[in-house]
Amino acid sequence: MRYKIVLEYDGSAFHGWQRQKGCRTVQGETEAALAHITPGAAVTASGRTDEGVHALAQPAHFDSDSGLDPETMMRALNHWLPEDIKVKSCSYAPAGFDARKSAKRKTYEYVMYVSPVESPLRRTRECRIGESADVAAMRAGAAALVGTHDFSAFMSSGSSAKTFVRTVYESDIRTEGDRIIYRVTGNGFLYNMVRIIAGALMRIGRGEKSPASVAAALASGDRREMPDIAPPQALYLVGAEYEEG
Amino acid sequence: MRYKIVLEYDGSAFHGWQRQKGCRTVQGETEAALAHITPGAAVTASGRTDEGVHALAQPAHFDSDSGLDPETMMRALNHWLPEDIKVKSCSYAPAGFDARKSAKRKTYEYVMYVSPVESPLRRTRECRIGESADVAAMRAGAAALVGTHDFSAFMSSGSSAKTFVRTVYESDIRTEGDRIIYRVTGNGFLYNMVRIIAGALMRIGRGEKSPASVAAALASGDRREMPDIAPPQALYLVGAEYEEG
Numbered sequence: 001m002r003y004k005i006v007l008e009y010d011g012s013a014f015h016g017w018q019r020q021k022g023c024r025t026v027q028g029e030t031e032a033a034l035a036h037i038t039p040g041a042a043v044t045a046s047g048r049t050d051e052g053v054h055a056l057a058q059p060a061h062f063d064s065d066s067g068l069d070p071e072t073m074m075r076a077l078n079h080w081l082p083e084d085i086k087v088k089s090c091s092y093a094p095a096g097f098d099a100r101k102s103a104k105r106k107t108y109e110y111v112m113y114v115s116p117v118e119s120p121l122r123r124t125r126e127c128r129i130g131e132s133a134d135v136a137a138m139r140a141g142a143a144a145l146v147g148t149h150d151f152s153a154f155m156s157s158g159s160s161a162k163t164f165v166r167t168v169y170e171s172d173i174r175t176e177g178d179r180i181i182y183r184v185t186g187n188g189f190l191y192n193m194v195r196i197i198a199g200a201l202m203r204i205g206r207g208e209k210s211p212a213s214v215a216a217a218l219a220s221g222d223r224r225e226m227p228d229i230a231p232p233q234a235l236y237l238v239g240a241e242y243e244e245g
Numbered sequence: 246m247r248y249k250i251v252l253e254y255d256g257s258a259f260h261g262w263q264r265q266k267g268c269r270t271v272q273g274e275t276e277a278a279l280a281h282i283t284p285g286a287a288v289t290a291s292g293r294t295d296e297g298v299h300a301l302a303q304p305a306h307f308d309s310d311s312g313l314d315p316e317t318m319m320r321a322l323n324h325w326l327p328e329d330i331k332v333k334s335c336s337y338a339p340a341g342f343d344a345r346k347s348a349k350r351k352t353y354e355y356v357m358y359v360s361p362v363e364s365p366l367r368r369t370r371e372c373r374i375g376e377s378a379d380v381a382a383m384r385a386g387a388a389a390l391v392g393t394h395d396f397s398a399f400m401s402s403g404s405s406a407k408t409f410v411r412t413v414y415e416s417d418i419r420t421e422g423d424r425i426i427y428r429v430t431g432n433g434f435l436y437n438m439v440r441i442i443a444g445a446l447m448r449i450g451r452g453e454k455s456p457a458s459v460a461a462a463l464a465s466g467d468r469r470e471m472p473d474i475a476p477p478q479a480l481y482l483v484g485a486e487y488e489e490g
Contacts, residue, residue, distance in 0.1 A: 010365040054366055074362075084365045117319075120255040120329045121299055125366070 001065065002093040003073055007045075007058045010084040012124055012233065017048040017058075026085060030060070033080035037073070038064040046103040046240035050192070052232030054125075057088065057239040061099040097242070105169060105241040106189065110182040110198040111234045112205075126179070127198070127234035133180060133205035138173050140211035141204040142182060144218070145171040145197065151190050153217035153226050154200075159191035164221075166190065173201070180205070183238075192229050199228025246310065247338040248318055252290075252303045255329040257369055257478065262293040262303075271330060275305070278325035282318070283309040291348040291485035295437070297477030299370075302333065302484040306344040342487070350414060350486040351434065355427040355443040356479045357450075371424070372443075372479035378425055378450035383418050385456035386449040387427060389463070390416040390442065396435050397466035399445075401474065404436035409466075411435065418446070425450070428483075437474055444473025 007030065015023040019031065030043045045060040068076060074090035081087070096102075111126045113119065114133050119126070148167040155164060170185040182201055184194060200217070203209040217225040252275065260268040264276065275288045290305040313321060319335035326332070341347070356371045358364065359378050364371070393412040400409060415430040427446055429439060445462070448454040462470040 008365050010368070056366065078362060083363065083368055086362050086365050088362060117323060117331050117333060118328065120253050120331050121301065121370070123255070123328055124369075 001067075002061055002063050002097060003070065004059060004061050004091050004093040004097060004099065005074070005077070005087045006089045007055060007060060008086055008088050009055050009058065011049060011052050011054040013084055014051065016051040016053070017045055026055075026058075029082055029085055030077075033077050033085075034062060034064070036080050037066050037068065037076055038062075044099050046099050046106060046237075047189075049237055050195075050232060053235045053237065054233075055237040058237050059099050059103070059240045059242070061093050061097060099240075102242050103240045104243055105185050105187055107170075107183065107185040107238045107240070108189070108194045109184075109236045109238050110194060110201075110230065111236070112180045112182070112198070112202060114178050114180065124233050127202070127231055129180065129202050129205050133202075134207060135173060135175060135180060135205070137207070137211050138180065138182075138201045138205045141201055141209075141214045142171045142173050142184075142197075144211065144214040145184070149218045150221055151193055151218070152221035153223050154193045154196045155190035155223065156192035156196070156229065157223075161190055164190060166193075171197075194235060195230045195232065196223075196226050196228065198230035198235070200226045202230060203228060246312075247306055247308050247342060248315065249304060249306050249336050249338040249342060249344065250319070250322070250332045251334045252300060252305060253331050253333050254300050254303065256294060256297050256299040258329055259296065261296045261298070262290055271300075271303075274327055274330055275322075278322050278330075279307060279309070281325050282311050282313065282321055283307075289344050291344050291351060291482075292434075294482055295440075295477060298480045298482065299478075300482040303482050304344050304348070304485045304487070306338050306342060344485075347487050348485045349488055350430050350432060352415075352428065352430040352483045352485070353434070353439045354429075354481045354483050355439060355446075355475065356481070357425045357427070357443070357447060359423045359425065369478050372447070372476055374425065374447050374450050378447075379452060380418060380420060380425060380450070382452070382456050383425065383427075383446045383450045386446055386454075386459045387416045387418050387429075387442075389456065389459040390429070394463045395466055396438055396463070398462035398468050398471050399438045399441045400435035400468065401437035401441070402468075406435055409435060411438075416442075439480060440475045440477065441468075441471050441473065443475035443480070445471045447475060448473065 017026045019027040043062045070090040074087045077087045116131045152164045168186040262271045264272045288307045315335040319332045322332045357374045361376045397409045413431040
């Protein structure tokens with residue numbers, strides 16, 4: 001049987017999603033928990049998350065002949081998982097389901113806050129912009145990303161992607177008290193793409209770049225126009241969407 | 246000159262506020278930072294916080310003949326302080342001000358959440374009640390604490406308090422999404438008092454105790470009626486109030 005699970009994790013103490021020898025990774029820990037139930041089974045996520053990046057909802061799948069019903073499977077996995085990874089839901093996967101290949105859209109959020117000083121209580125979950133921020137300018141910059149573009153200017157080198165064209169469906173800013181939250185939905189994301197966008201938006205918020213710089217960088221494809229990579233601890237994978245299949 | 250500061254700290258890695266040989270404490274780290282400016286100066290807070298408890302706003306005072314203006318003092322302290330403690334504001338203290346003795350009221354919040362599973366991203370900042378909670382019952386239990394009472398039933402042994410009578414001005418529950426936040430304001434709190442209250446409210450929320458058990462425990466003064474101490478990582482000192490003086 002193939003199971004679909006949704007994981008939440010605190011990325012702080014992981015070298016990202018992908019299994020690596022000698023490193024603590026989310027995939028490695030999840031497969032180690034599953035090995036108590038089905039030895040050797042692989043766990044496939046909707047996509048990798050990088051070192052230090054969190055997930056509120058990371059869909060994944062695995063195959064198991066354990067015969068466990070989904071509720072029991074979830075309890076068993078949560079028993080074995082460490083406290084910084086938990087299964088939030090579990091179901092039988094629809095026929096042909098593949099958490100990575102079937103994913104149509106993914107959504108990330110990047111959480112910033114406005115304050116004259118760094119916040120000790122937020123430092124592991126959010127990123128400070130500065131004493132104030134021009135939210136309207138940030139929103140204009142974010143909106144310029146919507147559509148199908150070559151995102152070469154918003155990608156770190158080291159990517160194995162064959163094409164740098166991606167479609168962004170939603171790219172917007174909302175505020176909650178002193179928080180400024182960037183939300184982006186796309187059909188896929190290049191290496192460090194969301195963190196590079198967040199870095200650009202923070203510069204725009206501080207008045208160090210104009211909202212028009214986003215369209216200019218899309219047109220030029222030049223990464224030097226977008227030199228910042230915002231820190232990982234404020235980035236959350238908030239979900240992936242699938243077509244019924 | 247006497248300075249008043251307001252500190253924010255992440256209590257996770259501290260053995261509480263109070264200076265102790267061989268332990269990392271908030272007072273110890275703050276005095277170590279201040280020693281770069283005024284060697285040997287003591288820092289006095291509105292009150293101690295216990296191991297693992299956070300502060301969004303902990304007022305404190307110290308004396309310094311450095312001649313630094315408050316803005317410069319704040320920057321200098323924040324330069325020397327570790328990332329889990331920061332000064333949020335700094336001013337000259339009014340004449341006769343003492344952060345501990347002049348405090349008239351203190352306010353704490355205890356942050357709970359409702360979920361079928363533990364949340365990896367909240368585990369260092371909040372406490373899970375369970376799959377659901379009876380908020381109306383919790384609110385009734387909380388309201389029963391308002392007034393001047395002997396709080397012996399809500400105190401851990403080991404306290405040096407001379408009287409167990411305290412006045413609670415506000416004791417209420419609010420909800421924010423799936424969060425249930427308990428807020429209490431009083432003229433002072435006994436050892437572990439807020440965490441014992443929070444433990445009782447969580448039992449009430451789960452239907453394991455009645456709201457009436459709170460008044461019964463106040464009347465009997467028997468700690469065995471309130472056996473739980475809720476974990477520290479969900480407790481926040483949110484402020485202390487002073488009369489102008």
